[in-house]
Amino acid sequence: MPAVSSRGRGRRTISEINMVPFIDVMLVLLIIFMVTAPLITPSMIALPKVGKAPSQPQNPVQILIGKDEAIQIKLKSGTSPSTVQRVAGDVARLEPAVRAGADGQTAVPVVISADKSIKYETVVKVMDALQKAGVSRVGLSVQTGS
Numbered sequence: 001m002p003a004v005s006s007r008g009r010g011r012r013t014i015s016e017i018n019m020v021p022f023i024d025v026m027l028v029l030l031i032i033f034m035v036t037a038p039l040i041t042p043s044m045i046a047l048p049k050v051g052k053a054p055s056q057p058q059n060p061v062q063i064l065i066g067k068d069e070a071i072q073i074k075l076k077s078g079t080s081p082s083t084v085q086r087v088a089g090d091v092a093r094l095e096p097a098v099r100a101g102a103d104g105q106t107a108v109p110v111v112i113s114a115d116k117s118i119k120y121e122t123v124v125k126v127m128d129a130l131q132k133a134g135v136s137r138v139g140l141s142v143q144t145g146s
Helices: 020-039 091-102 120-132
Strands: 004-006 011-013 061-065 071-075 083-086 109-114 137-140
Touching (some): 061 091
Parallel strands (some): 109 137
Antiparallel strands (some): 071 083
8 A cells, every 4th residue: 555645735645665675775785795705715826837947857758749649758868869769649658668767766857748739638647647657746848938
């Protein structure tokens, strides 16, 4: 039933919206947001930077993954030229080849160079095989610049 006012000339209905409940709800929501906003911590992701390494590792084992997902291992020891072993995409054969290239070192650095058109899954499989082989220092080769 609409509100009725009596102002001398008769009875008229008031056709305005009552704003008081609306303002009350807005003020309560404003207070809730003001109290909870400082409690919410923004999520920050620390992304790695390219080219921030203090020095390049000495004699790393390089793993090359080509467009056809063929895996090659380049071994370089001291002053001798690098030798290339072809693993032919078999990740299971990767562990003995890396151990042979380690020359008894416990923390041999391994650098993975992969073609940008291959699946990410292939690189992850190689990294998993290296982790199972006990390799703790794995780096990804990137091309800097545009």
